[in-house]
Every structure is written in C-alpha cells, then in structure tokens.
Amino acid sequence: MTALLPTTARALLHRLAVAQAEGRAPSVVAGTVRDGALAWSAARSADGADGAGVERAYRIGSITKTFTAVLVLQLRDEGALALTDPLADHVPGVGGHATLLQLLAHAGGLTSELPGAWWERVPGPDADGLLGALADEPPRLEAGARLHYSNVGFALLGEVVARRCGAPWEQVLEERLLRPLGLQRTGPAPVGPSAAGWAVHPHADVLLPEPSAATGAMAPAGELWSTVGDLARWGAFLAGDTGDVLDPATLEEMRQPAAVDDGDSWTTAWGLGLQLVRAGGRRLVGHGGSMPGFLAGLLVEPATGDGAVALTNATAGVPVARLTQDLLATMADLEPALPRPWRPAAVPADLLALTGTWYWGPAAFTLAVEGVDRLRLTPLEAGGGRSSRFRPAADGGWTGLDNYYAGERLRVVRDATGAVSHLDLATFVLTREPYAPADVVPGGVDPRGWHRPG
Incomplete structure (x- = not known):
C-alpha cells in the first residue's frame, strides 16, 4: 500500500465517518487508489468492527457493467464481433435495430428493466427465460435517439459474450478478467467475509434485512460482489493499468463520451460501459452501483491515476457518488499526485x-x-x-x-x-x-x- 500522510488519512476517515453517521448506514467501507495500488482504506460500522470491516465483500451492483463492457471490447479486438453489429445478429429475436455499441452506451432504446417481477429482489431467469420475457417487448425509444439507461441491454450483452465464447458469462469473466488481474474476491457470490444487506427505516433507527437472490441471466448487469482491495485494482485498470488484458487504446476508446446526460456542457456522460463525470475540474471515469441492501461507487482520474471506491450495505441513505468524488478530491487537494517523471524515449x-x-x-x-x-x-x-x-x-x-x-x-x-x-x-x-x-x-x-x- 502506498502510504498517505497522517493528515490526509485523517481527513479521509472523517469524510467516511460523516457518510456513515449522516447516512445511518450499518457500515461504509472506502479506499483510495494511487500509483496503481490501494493508498488508504478504512471502515465505519454500527457493529464496531471497523478494523475487520474493510475486508468484507459487498454487492457492487452496476459496477458489474464495466466488467461486461470490457469483455465485449476484448471480443471486438479479437475480431469475434463488431460494435456496429445489430444485437439481433448475435441474439436473434430481441433488441430491435439496436447495435452492440448503442447498448454499451445506453442508447439502444431498450426497456430499462426486465418485464415481470422486480428482478433485483427475486431469483433471476435463465437465458431462455430472459429472451422469452423480452420476445414481445418493443423498444421504448428509437435506437440511437437518446440516452436511456438499460439494465436489460447489459444482460443481453452478457448473452452475446456467452454465445461468442461458448461458455457462461460467469466462466468467461473468471477466465478473461478476474483470474488474470488477481481479483480473487470478486465474483457472482461473496468470497470470504461479507456484509449482509439492510434497509434502514426512513423514520426510525431500525433495520430490515434485504433479500440477496441470484439474478440469473441478468447477472451481467449487476450481480457481482467485491471488496475495496479488488475494486482498487479494477480502478487502476480503468485508469490505464490494463496489463495484458486489454489494449490501452481500446480503454481510451471506452472512456470517450458516446451519450450525454446534460447537453454540450455535460457533467455526466456515458462511454462504452463506463460512466464519465466532470467534477472540480477533473475528468473521472467509473460507475456506480446499487442492489437491495447495497450501494457502491468507483471513480478514477485517468490523468493522474488516482481513484476512490466506496461500498455500503444500505439500500439508500448514503450518497455514494458524492462520497467517492469527495474522497478523490480530498486526497488530490491535500496530497497532490506527483507527475510521472519525464524520461527520454527511443523515437524512430x-x-x-x-x-x-x-x-x-x-x-x-x-x-x-x-x-x-x-x-x-x-x-x-x-x-x-x-x-x-x-x-x-x-x-x-x-x-x-x-x-x-x-x-x-x-x-x-x-x-x-x-x-x-x-x-x-x-x-x-x-x-x-x-x-x-x-x-x-x-x-x-x-x-x-x-x-x-x-
């Protein structure tokens, strides 16, 4: 771990403690990334297990989509598919005219949620059930017309990955990303100690346990569990440390705006499976996530390699997106990252x-x-x-x-x-x-x- 100054660590801990107390969260864990590694981490919890709490696994919800997107881009780089392919070329009968690129950027016009029961709280369907539920479901918008966030779109991208690789999405994820990057505690089920998900009563300090059902074919949209340590490594990946897993030029492509939330002077936009944020003069990439009983956030600044991750086991109450931005800004303001040293290059x-x-x-x-x-x-x-x-x-x-x-x-x-x-x-x-x-x-x-x- 790259050590931060005690004053910086104290300021980060204070921000974390405020988030846990004001958000009335059973627990909040967080960490910051610098020089490709975890630079600081801490936990605050109602049960007082702050020391061990940072080792717990939490559901990370839609941060899962960033993994699915990288798998799709890997296959594109290998020539197994083109981003301009209509979804129907790979998964016939669904998707209308939406292309894979449009689905990655949430511009495919598909329904945001799976028809039927609230998919996040009930056991999910298999692939046949997913496609059957969508067979008679028309697109909500014209493909490419505008931004429309779609969990269903990423479930279908996961099905594309499975079909092109001839193996379940979970297996492809393990073989192509988790194992090569050493993410030993990231997966569809928690590995090691984990946090239970809770709902906090809006008007009283009491809790209600949330269900933790497997999401089936919806898994590529939001199934994964992870830890602060694993997400710090994933954050370093999104900041540019891709190793042998992805061409850095492909990651740069993923980080370019493809659909925006708020017009020309956007503060929030979407690249290919990545959320893009402008905040405090910084341009950040990452994703947020939520599942019943859990909220998660991961943001990194590619220009410096700095990043922040925050996880909580509460359905609502903790503004995780703001917390990750504040942790990142606190570290950068109190202890700016040193620029990479200039070195001469062997230019032809x-x-x-x-x-x-x-x-x-x-x-x-x-x-x-x-x-x-x-x-x-x-x-x-x-x-x-x-x-x-x-x-x-x-x-x-x-x-x-x-x-x-x-x-x-x-x-x-x-x-x-x-x-x-x-x-x-x-x-x-x-x-x-x-x-x-x-x-x-x-x-x-x-x-x-x-x-x-x-």
Whole structure:
C-alpha cells in the first residue's frame, strides 16, 4: 500500500465517518487508489468492527457493467464481433435495430428493466427465460435517439459474450478478467467475509434485512460482489493499468463520451460501459452501483491515476457518488499526485522527421511524438483548429484516437524520390509551407503565389 500522510488519512476517515453517521448506514467501507495500488482504506460500522470491516465483500451492483463492457471490447479486438453489429445478429429475436455499441452506451432504446417481477429482489431467469420475457417487448425509444439507461441491454450483452465464447458469462469473466488481474474476491457470490444487506427505516433507527437472490441471466448487469482491495485494482485498470488484458487504446476508446446526460456542457456522460463525470475540474471515469441492501461507487482520474471506491450495505441513505468524488478530491487537494517523471524515449528517426510545423492552408499545426509511436496534432493558434492524437495503423499510417479526427486516417505521402511530400488527414492536405508545394494542394494554387493585391 502506498502510504498517505497522517493528515490526509485523517481527513479521509472523517469524510467516511460523516457518510456513515449522516447516512445511518450499518457500515461504509472506502479506499483510495494511487500509483496503481490501494493508498488508504478504512471502515465505519454500527457493529464496531471497523478494523475487520474493510475486508468484507459487498454487492457492487452496476459496477458489474464495466466488467461486461470490457469483455465485449476484448471480443471486438479479437475480431469475434463488431460494435456496429445489430444485437439481433448475435441474439436473434430481441433488441430491435439496436447495435452492440448503442447498448454499451445506453442508447439502444431498450426497456430499462426486465418485464415481470422486480428482478433485483427475486431469483433471476435463465437465458431462455430472459429472451422469452423480452420476445414481445418493443423498444421504448428509437435506437440511437437518446440516452436511456438499460439494465436489460447489459444482460443481453452478457448473452452475446456467452454465445461468442461458448461458455457462461460467469466462466468467461473468471477466465478473461478476474483470474488474470488477481481479483480473487470478486465474483457472482461473496468470497470470504461479507456484509449482509439492510434497509434502514426512513423514520426510525431500525433495520430490515434485504433479500440477496441470484439474478440469473441478468447477472451481467449487476450481480457481482467485491471488496475495496479488488475494486482498487479494477480502478487502476480503468485508469490505464490494463496489463495484458486489454489494449490501452481500446480503454481510451471506452472512456470517450458516446451519450450525454446534460447537453454540450455535460457533467455526466456515458462511454462504452463506463460512466464519465466532470467534477472540480477533473475528468473521472467509473460507475456506480446499487442492489437491495447495497450501494457502491468507483471513480478514477485517468490523468493522474488516482481513484476512490466506496461500498455500503444500505439500500439508500448514503450518497455514494458524492462520497467517492469527495474522497478523490480530498486526497488530490491535500496530497497532490506527483507527475510521472519525464524520461527520454527511443523515437524512430523516420517518425522524428515528421515532427514540427505543418500547414493546412494558412493554418499552422504542430505534430509531436508521444512516447515512441503516438502522434499528436495541435493547432498553434488558440481556437484555430482541431487537435487529435493518432496511433499506428496496420497499413503504416495512423488512426485518430480522439476529438474530431477519432477513427480517421492520417497518411504520409511521399514523392518519387521517397521524400515526404505532404500529409493526408481524412483528405485534408497538410504541407510544410502554407499552400506549398502547389502541385499537391487540391484545387491548385494561384500561379502568382503570395502577393499584395492591386
């Protein structure tokens, strides 16, 4: 564990204690992540088991969806499916026109909940029961029209995973994510000591036990149990420490906004299976979760690698999303993360030769190398153009990672001698001089060149 200063740890404990007391929760456990590891953890509970409490497993509800999403993206990277595939191509008879990508971003238009009994409190159906319940259930909205959170959508994504892998979702999860990442206490059932779920009476300090039924085919939407320690490792994964489990470029893709809650100046949005939050000048990714008797929250800041997790065994009362944000902000404010040390890189000479100033017409851009094989295109004039990052493509060019040119191709065009003539960025031509050489500029260049009219 990366140790924090005693003053920072005391401030974090105070925030946790306030959440437990004001939320009237049987217990609340929390932790923060720094440098890829658990930096602080603590528990506050009504039974006084604070020391051992942090080791308890809790249901994490919809944080489960982040695991399901990573499984889908793994299969996409392996060529087993495409995100543009209609769901019906993999699970016939359901989903209308929704694509896998739309389901990942909660924009598929499907019903939010499974028809029938309240699925979180009763034993869930098997796959046939799930599909039977949805067979005559029309979409609630046109696919792609707007954000509409859907637990059913992620249950169906779990079925896609199971069918493409030829094994139950739980088995695929264990083999592809839990075991490789060492998440030994995360799974469909608690491993080791666990917390019981409770409802707290709204007008009296008494409790009611909540049921803890297995959710069946709805499991990929919210079944998992986990601990502060395991979720700290998962938080480090979502912050960028993907190891050999997922291509970092794929994780970056998952963290881009695909559907927003509140318009252009969004504070909450959805990527591919991930919730995105803007808070306190920070851009965070993660997910919240709830099941009867439990609330959970996990947020990380990819820019620094810092993160926070909070778990409670109460159906309501503890604002877990706010708690995780506050823990993250407290650690960052009192003990800012040190920037990663700069180190020189072994940049190939042909890539180094592409760096410097390029012009799209009269507009100037800088092309720089990030690491050893990424490119960043940045306008020199503030507000004067579009910036994007690019990763290598199989054909020798580059593919846009973000912003306007996400997914677009950047090609280096050479002349007959092999020298670089210009760059082709989604048909836009970038040259070393404004509108020169003239013979590569679409539409040509006035033969008089740059001059004073009149």
